[in-house]
Amino acid sequence: MLKRLLLAFALMLPAAVSAEPWMGDDGLHKTTWMRDTFKDLNEDLAEATELGLRLMVMIEQRGCIYCTKMHEEVFTDFEIESYIEENFFVIQLNMFGDVEVTDFDGETLPEREMIMKWGVMFTPTILFFPEEVIDSKPAPQVAVGVIPGALGKGMTLNMLTWVNEKIYEDGENFQKYHARMLEEGRGGN
Numbered sequence: 032m033l034k035r036l037l038l039a040f041a042l043m044l045p046a047a048v049s050a051e052p053w054m055g056d057d058g059l060h061k062t063t064w065m066r067d068t069f070k071d072l073n074e075d076l077a078e079a080t081e082l083g084l085r086l087m088v089m090i091e092q093r094g095c096i097y098c099t100k101m102h103e104e105v106f107t108d109f110e111i112e113s114y115i116e117e118n119f120f121v122i123q124l125n126m127f128g129d130v131e132v133t134d135f136d137g138e139t140l141p142e143r144e145m146i147m148k149w150g151v152m153f154t155p156t157i158l159f160f161p162e163e164v165i166d167s168k169p170a171p172q173v174a175v176g177v178i179p180g181a182l183g184k185g186m187t188l189n190m191l192t193w194v195n196e197k198i199y200e201d202g203e204n205f206q207k208y209h210a211r212m213l214e215e216g217r218g219g220n
Contacts, residue, residue, distance in 0.1 A: 050112070052102040057125055058093030060102040064116045065089075065123050070142075071133040072170060076160055079120030085195055086160040087119040088170065090146055092126040095154040097181035108184050111191070118195045126154055136167045153180055159194040175199050185218035 052060040068075050072088070079086040091098040106112055115121065124132060128142035140148060149171045157178040164173045171177070176194050178187070189209045193199065198208055212218035 051107065057128065059091050059123060059125055060098060061123075062102070062106060062112075062121075064112070064119070065121050068122055069133075070122065070124070070130055072135050072160075073133070073164070075120065075122055076135075076162075076164060080162045082120060084120040085118060085162070087115075087121045087194075088158045088160070089121060089123045090126055090151050090154055090156040090158075091123060092154045097153075098155045100181045101155055101187075105182070105184050105187050108188075111184060111188050114188065114191050114195075118191070126151070134169050135164050135173055136169050138169075155181060159190075176205060185212075189218040 050063050052062050055061045066075075068078075072086075076086045106115070124130075124142045124146065126143065126146050130142050131139050132142055132145040133139045134145060134148070138145075138148075149169060151171075155178070158170055158174040159176040160170070160173060161175050166173065176190060176199065178190055182190065186209060189212050190205060193205050193208050199205070203211075209218060
């Protein structure tokens with residue numbers, strides 16, 4: 032009987048512990064919540080919206096110490112990982128990659144050229160999108176929020192919440208929202 036209980040507990044344990052990221056063939060960290068898509072942002076947005084999720088695009092590069100920090104210290108936090116899994120449709124782009132990406136404006140370029148077009152200079156950079164993009168504009172022009180670098184756990188969770196709960200629609204910018212959360216005792220790093 033004890034063996035059965037221990038086995039049942041062991042089978043439940045992985046669900047309660049954050050999954051460790053692993054290194055992909057491209058040298059980028061991979062997680063169970065990242066999606067493998069054709070990298071057509073309009074299609075990805077439509078699928079995300081259909082699933083009731085928000086589109087999140089992560090731009091990373093091989094050897095990025097700040098990407099490693101996010102994957103090993105922030106995204107492995109159970110609350111953050113669960114929040115991402117439940118609310119976001121995440122795709123990853125390689126800052127120097129060759130995979131073709133189709134932007135919201137219809138232009139198709141290899142990752143490295145698309146990222147240059149967008150003016151992204153640092154990794155990680157994370158872009159968050161509205162549930163619908165009406166104008167055919169480049170991704171950074173329609174993003175509702177951007178994380179330009181590594182953040183701590185509290186600030187990351189606050190940003191995810193600010194995007195997911197559409198707090199930006201009420202006119203409260205992220206910095207003011209984050210400051211309010213800190214005052215309320217939520218979102219410390």
